[in-house]
Amino acid sequence: MKQSPAPSLPSAEAALPRLPDRRQSVQSAQTGMVVLKGLANIGGNAGLTALAAHVGESPAKVHRYLVSLMQEGLVDQDPATQRYFLGPELIRIGLAAMRQAEPIRHAEPALIRLRESLEVTCFVAVMGNRGPTIMRIEEPGLPVTVNVRAGSVMSMLWSATGRVFLGLLDEASVRQMAESELAAATDDMRALLPSPDPIGTLQREVRAACCASVRDTYLRGISAVAAPVFDFTGRVCAVITALGASGGFDPSVDGRIAIAVCREAHATSLKLGCVGPPPAAG
Structure with a gap:
């Protein structure tokens, strides 16, 4: 009696599950991030048609990615309006990023790039309870001898650092610090400020240039x-501030250093x- 041939066993390669193409997975992830960032860029709340137009994809394709993002909690949808908005998981991710x-x-x-490219002293300062404080x-390599170091508190009116805070940080305590400095200043120091409204003029100048300079x-x-x-x-x-000896330092707000x-x-x-276009010096 003739026996039927035994069924062939699958090869080891055929037995393995097929993995998705890595390039395709990466491209899918990138497209998903484009949709997610597009939703954030137009206010975090949009309809399907508007979002698809914003990211330059078809509504059907964007919808497929939105479904996946919703499954992960990164996007949610208002059942009444059918509009999509940023989901709770994305909010948690954002909060974690903000803490860092x-x-x-x-x-x-x-600071390191500025020091190396401009060969000048550079520092970063924050607003402290006594004024702008170098952190x-x-x-x-050949530093200019100046009496500033980490922990130094800068003037609100006579330093470029303080003037930026004065012009762009709209807080009552900042204004009060400037007014206190002005009240205690000598006539010679006052002569270095614009008149007749020194504080107001400095604020307007900084807001116009989005930077400050002093000489x-x-x-x-x-x-x-x-x-x-x-x-x-x-x-x-x-x-962020750069400083140097006046003889070889261009403090103009449209100069190379600024x-x-x-x-x-x-x-x-x-x-x-922070989002938005870079402010133009000058």
């Missing part, structure tokens, strides 16, 4: 340029979650 958004840590690489300072006002023979760092709410949380400082301050702001 420490301006001093994010400003450190910017981290970087000096070039021989806070420290004789020293010039400086400062630019703001904004957090995710749009509030000034720190100021442009570099503003660029690094903007890059630091982006790391802290």
Whole structure:
């Protein structure tokens, strides 16, 4: 009697489950992030048609990704309006990121780049209870001798650092510090400020340029340029400043140093979650 041949066993390769193509998975993940960021960029609340138009994809394709994002809690949908909005898991992720958004840590690489490219002293300051306080300072190989270091408190009116806080940080305590400095100033110090409204004029100048510069006002023979760092709410949380000897330092708000400082301050702001175009120096 003729026996039927035994069924062949599947090869080891055939027995393994088929894995999705890695490139396809990466591309799918990227598209999902595009949809998620697109939703955030248009206010975190949008209909399918508007969101698809914003990201440049078909509504059907965007809908497929939204379903996946909803399954992970990154997106939610209002059953009454059918509009999509950012979900609870994304909020938790955002809160975790904000807790790590420490301006001093994010400003450190910017200080090093400025020190190396401009060969000037650079520091980052935050607003303390006594005024703008230097938190981290970087000096070039041949530093300019200045009496500032980590922990130094800068003037609100005569330093570029203080003027940025004065112009862009809309808080009563900041104004009070400036008014107290002005009231205690000598006639010679007052002569270095614009008149007849020194505080108001300085605020308007800083708001127009989104940076501040000084020459021989806070420290004789020293010039400086400062630019703001904004957090995710749009509030000034720190100021990056570059300073050097007035003879070889261009403090103009449209000069090379100011442009570099503003660029690094903007890059630091982006790391802290601030959105918007970089402010133009000058």
